[in-house]
Amino acid sequence: MNRFVQSINVNELIRPLGQLMVFSLGSAIALSGIALMLALVLDQTAVGLALQDKYNVTLYTYTLINLPQVVIDGLTIGFVYAAIALGYTMVYGVLEFINFAHSEIFAVGAFIGVEFLIAMDSSGLLRSASIGMSYLLLILAILLGMVAAGGLAVTVERVAYRPLRGASRLVPLISAIGVSFLLQDVIRLVEGLTTGDFNRIFPSFGNFDQRLNFGKLALGATNINLGISIKSIIVIVAAMLMLIGLNYLVNATRIGKAIRAVAQDRHTASLMGINVNRIISITFLVGGLLGGAAGVLYALKFTRIDPFVGFFPGLKAFAAAVLGGIGNLTGALLGGIVLGMLETFAGSYMGVFTMGAAGSEYKDIFAFSILILVLIFRPQGLMGENVGQKA
Amino acid sequence: MSLLSLNNVHSHYGHIHALKGISLDVNKGEIVTLIGSNGAGKSTTLRTISGMMHPTSGSITLNGVDISKMDPHAIVLAGLGHVPEGRGIFPKLTVKENLEMGAFTVTDRQAVEERMEYGFTLFPRLKERVSQYGGTLSGGEQQMLAIARGLMLNPSILMLDEPSMGLAPVLVELIFDIIKTLNEKGTTVLLVEQNALMALSIAHRGYVLQTGEIVVNDSAANLKMNPLVQKAYLGMD
Ligand SMILES: Nc1ncnc2c1ncn2[C@@H]1O[C@H](COP(=O)(O)OP(=O)(O)O)[C@@H](O)[C@H]1O
Ligand SMILES: [Mg+2]
Numbered sequence: 001m002n003r004f005v006q007s008i009n010v011n012e013l014i015r016p017l018g019q020l021m022v023f024s025l026g027s028a029i030a031l032s033g034i035a036l037m038l039a040l041v042l043d044q045t046a047v048g049l050a051l052q053d054k055y056n057v058t059l060y061t062y063t064l065i066n067l068p069q070v071v072i073d074g075l076t077i078g079f080v081y082a083a084i085a086l087g088y089t090m091v092y093g094v095l096e097f098i099n100f101a102h103s104e105i106f107a108v109g110a111f112i113g114v115e116f117l118i119a120m121d122s123s124g125l126l127r128s129a130s131i132g133m134s135y136l137l138l139i140l141a142i143l144l145g146m147v148a149a150g151g152l153a154v155t156v157e158r159v160a161y162r163p164l165r166g167a168s169r170l171v172p173l174i175s176a177i178g179v180s181f182l183l184q185d186v187i188r189l190v191e192g193l194t195t196g197d198f199n200r201i202f203p204s205f206g207n208f209d210q211r212l213n214f215g216k217l218a219l220g221a222t223n224i225n226l227g228i229s230i231k232s233i234i235v236i237v238a239a240m241l242m243l244i245g246l247n248y249l250v251n252a253t254r255i256g257k258a259i260r261a262v263a264q265d266r267h268t269a270s271l272m273g274i275n276v277n278r279i280i281s282i283t284f285l286v287g288g289l290l291g292g293a294a295g296v297l298y299a300l301k302f303t304r305i306d307p308f309v310g311f312f313p314g315l316k317a318f319a320a321a322v323l324g325g326i327g328n329l330t331g332a333l334l335g336g337i338v339l340g341m342l343e344t345f346a347g348s349y350m351g352v353f354t355m356g357a358a359g360s361e362y363k364d365i366f367a368f369s370i371l372i373l374v375l376i377f378r379p380q381g382l383m384g385e386n387v388g389q390k391a
Numbered sequence: 392m393s394l395l396s397l398n399n400v401h402s403h404y405g406h407i408h409a410l411k412g413i414s415l416d417v418n419k420g421e422i423v424t425l426i427g428s429n430g431a432g433k434s435t436t437l438r439t440i441s442g443m444m445h446p447t448s449g450s451i452t453l454n455g456v457d458i459s460k461m462d463p464h465a466i467v468l469a470g471l472g473h474v475p476e477g478r479g480i481f482p483k484l485t486v487k488e489n490l491e492m493g494a495f496t497v498t499d500r501q502a503v504e505e506r507m508e509y510g511f512t513l514f515p516r517l518k519e520r521v522s523q524y525g526g527t528l529s530g531g532e533q534q535m536l537a538i539a540r541g542l543m544l545n546p547s548i549l550m551l552d553e554p555s556m557g558l559a560p561v562l563v564e565l566i567f568d569i570i571k572t573l574n575e576k577g578t579t580v581l582l583v584e585q586n587a588l589m590a591l592s593i594a595h596r597g598y599v600l601q602t603g604e605i606v607v608n609d610s611a612a613n614l615k616m617n618p619l620v621q622k623a624y625l626g627m628d
Contacts, residue, residue: 254495257484257488257491257492257495258492260481260484264482264483264484265479265481267443267479268475268480268481269481269492270442270463270464271443271463271467271475271479272464272467272492272493272495272540273464273467273468273495273544275462275464276463276464277462
C-alpha cells in the first residue's frame with residue numbers, strides 16, 4: 001500500500017486541479033467584469049431606463065443578481081464541453097485526424113445511460129430508491145454510458161478509420177462524417193422501433209433537482225442569492241474527476257508516455273516496442289469513455305435528449321478544442337470552459353443588453369464570433385498545438 | 392546458424408521495387424556494414440528487417456525465428472534494436488523519457504536504471520541534458536541519445552542507419568569508437584553507412600548495395616582493396 005501511494009505522482013493530480021481552478025476563476029472574473037462594466041455604461045441609456053421602467057431595477061443590479069447562477073451554468077456546460085473536447089483533441093494529437101463521429105459517440109453514451117435509468121424507473125426501482133441508491137444508480141448509468149461509448153469509439157476506429165490509415169487525409173474524414181450520419185440513424189431507428197418516439201427524458205429521481213442555498217450576499221441594498229443545484233455540482237465534480245484522471249493517465253503513466261510517443265512519432269514509437277495500433281485503440285477508448293460520461297451528464301443537466309443531441313455539443317466541443325489549441329489537452333480544458341462561459345453569459349445578458357433585439361437565441365453567433373476573432377489573432381489556439389507534449 | 396539472416400528479400404513502395412532479392416547474414420559478435428550510395432536501398436533493408444515495412448517475398452529470420460510478417464513491436468521483443476535514419480528522437484519528451492521509451496518493453500526497473508547509467512558513461516553529455524527536451528539537442532547529441540536509447544533494450548542485434556550523417560568529423564570518430572566498444576562488449580551490429588571508409592575501418596564484413604541489389608560481399612579488409620569499392624565509395628581512382 002505504501003509503495004502504491006509512493007508511486008502516485010501527486011504533482012500530476014494537483015497541477016490539473018490548479019489549472020481547472022485558474023481557468024474557471026479567470027474566465028468567470030473576466031466575463032463578470034465585462035458584463036458589469038457594460039451594465040454600468042448602459043444603465044444611463046435607453047437600455048437601463050427600459051429595464052427600470054419594467055422591473056424597477058437598475059441594469060447593474062440585475063446583472064449582479066444573476067451573476068452567480070450564470071457563472072455556475074457556464075462552468076457546468078463548460079466542463080461538459082471540455083470532456084467532449086478532450087476526445088477530439090486526443091485523437092487529433094495521435095492521428096492528426098478530426099473524428100467527426102465523436103458527437104454521436106457522445107449521443108450514444110447519453111442514450112445508453114438514460115435508457116438504463118428509464119428501465120430502472122419502469123421497474124419501480126427509482127421511486128423507491130434511497131438517496132444513496134439514487135447516486136449509485138446515477139453512477140451506474142454514467143459507467144454504462146462510458147463503456148458503451150468507449151466500446152463504440154474503439155469499434156469505429158477499427159472498422160472505419162484503420163483500413164484507411166494510409167490514404168490521404170480527406171478520406172478518413174469523409175468516413176468519419178459517414179459514420180456520424182450512420183450512428184444518428186441507428187439511434188433513431190432503435191429508439192423509434194422500441195417506443196415510436198425519438199425523445200428520451202432523463203427520469204426525475206434522487207435529490208438532483210434540489211438546490212443548495214448558501215444564503216444571501218448583501219452588496220449595498222442588493223441581496224444576491226448564493227446557491228447551486230445539486231445537478232450542477234454533480235456535473236462539475238464528475239467532469240473534474242475525469243479531467244484530472246485523464247491528465248494523470250497521459251502525463252504520469254506508462255500508457256500515457258506511449259500515447260505521447262505515438263503522437264510525436266508513430267514509426268519510431270513502434271521501434272521502441274510500442275504496439276501502435278493498441279495505443280491508437282486506447283486513445284479512442286479514452287476519448288469515448290469521456291464522451292460517454294459527458295453524454296449522461298449532459299442528459300442529467302438538460303433532461304431531454306434526441307438522436308441529434310450530439311450535434312451542437314459536439315460542434316461546440318470541437319470548436320473548444322480548436323480554441324484551446326487542437327491536440328493540446330490543457331487547451332481543451334481551457335477552450336471548453338471559455339466557450340461554455342461565453343455562451344452562457346451571452347445567453348443570459350444579450351437579451352437585456354440589447355433591449356430584446358438580440359436575445360439568447362443569438363448566443364452562439366456571439367460565442368463563435370469571439371472564437372473566430374481569437375483564431376484570427378492566434379490560429380494555433382490559446383495554448384498552441386502542442387501535439388504529444390505533456391499537458 | 393547466423394543471428395540475423397535475409398534470404399532473397401524483395402520490398403516495394405507501391406510500384407517502386409526497392410529491394411530486388413537481398414540475401415545477407417549477420418553472425419553473433421560481428422559488426423557487419425551495408426554500404427551504398429544514396430537511394431541504393433540501405434534504409435529500406437533496415438526498415439524491412441524491423442517490420443516497419445513487410446517484404447513482398449523472401450524470408451527474414453532472427454535467432455532462427457521468421458520475423459518477416461511480424462509487426463515492429465513484436466520484432467523488438469524478439470531482440471532487435473533499430474536506430475533509424477534521422478535518429479527518431481521524440482522532440483517533446485525529455486532525454487530521460489526518450490531513454491525510458493527505449494526500455495518500454497523492459498519490466499526490470501533495476502536493469503533500466505543500470506542501462507541508463509551505462510548510456511551516461513558512454514555519453515556524459517546526455518547526463519548533463521537529462522531533463523531537456525529531445526528536440527532541443529544538437530544533431531550530435533541526438534545521435535548519442537538515439538544510440539543510448541537503442542541500447543536500453545539490450546538488443547541481441549543493434550542496427551544503426553547512418554549514425555555519421557550530418558556530424559562533425561570529431562563526433563563521427565567518437566560515435567564509431569563507441570560502436571566498436573559496444574561490439575567488443577558483445578553487441579552484434581549491423582551498420583548502414585554512406586561513409587564507407589569509416590564503416591569499413593570498424594566492421595568485420597561488409598555488403599555493397601546498388602539499386603536494390605547486393606553486388607559485392609566480402610571481409611572489410613578485402614572490400615577496402617576492392618577496385619569497385621575504392622572507385623565508387625572510397626573516392627579513389
Ligand atoms: N517512403 C518511400 N516511398 C517511395 N519510395 C521510397 C520511399 N523511401 C525510399 N524510397 C525509394 O526506395 C529506394 C531506396 O531508398 P532508401 O532505402 O531510402 O535508400 P538509402 O537508404 O540507401 O539511401 C529509393 O529509390 C527511394 O527513392
Ligand atoms: Mg537511407
